[in-house]
Amino acid sequence: MKTAVAYFRVSTDRQGKSGLGLEAQHQAVHLFAQREGYQVTAEFVEIESGKKNQRPELMAALLQCKKQKATLIIAKLDRLGRNVAFIANLMESRVEFRAVDNPHANPLMVHMLAAFAQHEREQISTRTKEALQAAKRRGVQLGKHGREIESKKNAAAADQFADAMRPIVDELTAEGFITVRGICNELNRRAVDTFRSGGKKWHRTSVHRLLKRFRNAEQ
Structure with a gap:
């Protein structure tokens, strides 16, 4: 079975404590992993506001992927793909990733999303x-x-x-x-x-x- 690391993101501390949005992401990722033959060995949750570009949990997730030669699985690419910090970190890491809402997304598509969002x-x-x-x-x-x-x-x-x-x-x-x-x-x-x-x-x-x-x- 293939190895995967799950990365979730909620935008506020209140959402993180209440599980609002996080529960849906968790369910979507684990159903996707099961369907695609991945075993999720680690999970990382980022709680941040829209103003912040620092993503320590993302960096930790990417590091874990490198150690285990695992695939990073995220629930939604649309919002993450519009964040410059996420794009830069993901591309520089060269870690393979899968997005539940867009399973066929590739680095070129992510770059296009980022460019369009910046514009x-x-x-x-x-x-x-x-x-x-x-x-x-x-x-x-x-x-x-x-x-x-x-x-x-x-x-x-x-x-x-x-x-x-x-x-x-x-x-x-x-x-x-x-x-x-x-x-x-x-x-x-x-x-x-x-x-x-x-x-x-x-x-x-x-x-x-x-x-x-x-x-x-x-x-």
Whole structure:
């Protein structure tokens, strides 16, 4: 029987503790290994935020693969394949890998995924800056406090800011970020300015209010 090492990744500490997402990956990898004739001899779990490129568990998994001449098995290639650190480490290691969601993926395909994702990130970053600058030119004032944002005096400005944010959120949704938490984390990862600005971060409550403005505008 062939030897394999399993690598799982969850994006937050809460997901790691609760098993959210991890259980599904574990089941998918072990069913795949059984079907393909692999014996999983070690498992590595990475808990990281979207902002971090350091992956110590990935490095440990690759080292284990080299020691055992094993194949690295991952549950999903789509998200991992968009991470520059993952691509670099995987390619440099020369370790054979299999992805459950894309079992026929090869190094060329992974490079193409990375190149396309990098291009998309650059385009989104440019459009984000342009949209926010356009909003400022229309009179949207950043740096407001929460009470002021929701006040009648600044309601129009908040609506304009929501209009500027709509195409950005639409692109995130198209990329698979469909939950309030997912959108919030990705906006922070891409350093998109909030209505408050001044280095403030997005929170789930502020994303929820933004989505609510979208819905109200459609009514």
